[in-house]
Amino acid sequence: MNLSVKIANVTFQNPVTVASGTFGHAEKYYNLKEVRKLGAIVPKTVTFYPQVGNPPVRIWETPSGMINAIGIENPGIDGFIQAKLPNFKKIGVPLIISILGHNPQEFVGIVEKLNNVILSEAKDLKESLDSSAYRPQNDRMGGIAAIELNLSCPNLQHKTLVAQDTQATQEIVKQIKTISKFPVIAKLSPNVTDIGEIALAAEAGGADAISLINTFTAMSIDIKTRQSRIGNFTGGLSGPAIRPIALAMVHQVYKSVKIPVIGMGGIANADDALEFMIAGATMVAVGTMNFVNPRAPLDVLEGITSYMKENKIADIKEIIGSLKE
Template structure:
């Protein structure tokens, strides 16, 4: 008897061949990556309405089991993205999830409308780890602002939308719940943890922007717990990330409740990490005689 293994997952009607993707901002422009077609989806770096140069260097510093970055969303703006980069992503044969961030509510709406008109965009991810100008905090630190932006975007698009959440909150599950109630089709979590590294000899920050965000294996157990807590509270799918280095790590997120997983920082160490994660998940399922990845999603209660 042939043992057919199902790795495909579904988010808001969009089918992904498998649950493994790469986290926004961590894999260059992807067309350098080998075997990219094997991944479940692609999430390019966050795009903004207008081009911006990003933060002064140094932008990244290595820390124990991780890194602190403050890139500052260097990007060419949404129009250049749509005309120059999107056609290349569209040819890769993998669903493309486009990540956007606005400086105002209106900017989110304008960008979402532009992407809604692009057939090659499968889903739109709202990177809500941007300042909420009204309150000088991140949008994703404010349940009301999160819900307001999700609802505004939802009104003008017919593509599914994902809210990317910040872990720098008291209860990420509450923010996820606000996003769900406002109409989000999925949540993506976690973004980086606010962090700083001081050069004691030079008596200054090691990051040009002064502070940055911590990512990599150092954050993994916290991120897994956040996915688990959130999965107990919401019904929409979760895209889980935070320090995934191998299949075991990815399976922790899946068992905690993630429908998809994204590899971020570890791609800097080994560009093929995401593919190794995928192959490792297949090997695990084969060894455990599990025919359908969906049997593992939220397995741990």
């Protein structure tokens, strides 16, 4: 049975990954043998400078979902490379690094620093191995396999997000593609009129894949105080509540572009994940449900495997985009 999937020149052992910002708990808690079974790991979005995050309250529980406004609390790209990346590499699963710049220069700065990671690794390898043993970074487990652009960032000329503007999306993707030594995935926001157009713009910019969806802008109000319950005023809605909308958007994008799609939005189990794959997703990511059931990504993987056995499917590619119309 073949579960492997490909994005650009990178092969993943299976299509199951995690959404950025939902996996990152301490090493002392996770069982390495189990985490190693995942297709890829996406750490929390990294910015150029460290960010302390938003004031509390940062999350609110909603019907089958949650609103979050964490504010991308992270140690910045230098802190990430020094303190976090070595531990993520130890897991031994390809890493997709989610990054966000508050302007194009910051995006470029982050990518240059990530490019340097491979350069220094290649140097180390050359010193320790003879040149014939050298294998490109992308084939080695545990290395950086791709970069995911979190396009839910400010679009400076307009008062929108980059992911809400076709031109801004195409430009930033193009700029990063020119310099990145890694495949580039564009992560789209669902807070748009036509997500198919934005996906096409990312593809035109040279994106190697599209991932979607990010969260929906959402609010919750305390009727006693008549104030927002969220410290940041608004937040992003995620979880099973948004799954049917995410599924429709994934299918729409799959029909619009030729590059692979990574689908996410409220996936809780294998059946949910299979819906996304049938709708056209090459990979699927578990997000919010990691907070409820840390085993959810493995349950998804096991469930997909059983589905393939039961339906005598030899290759997972037979499932991807197999929706009958």
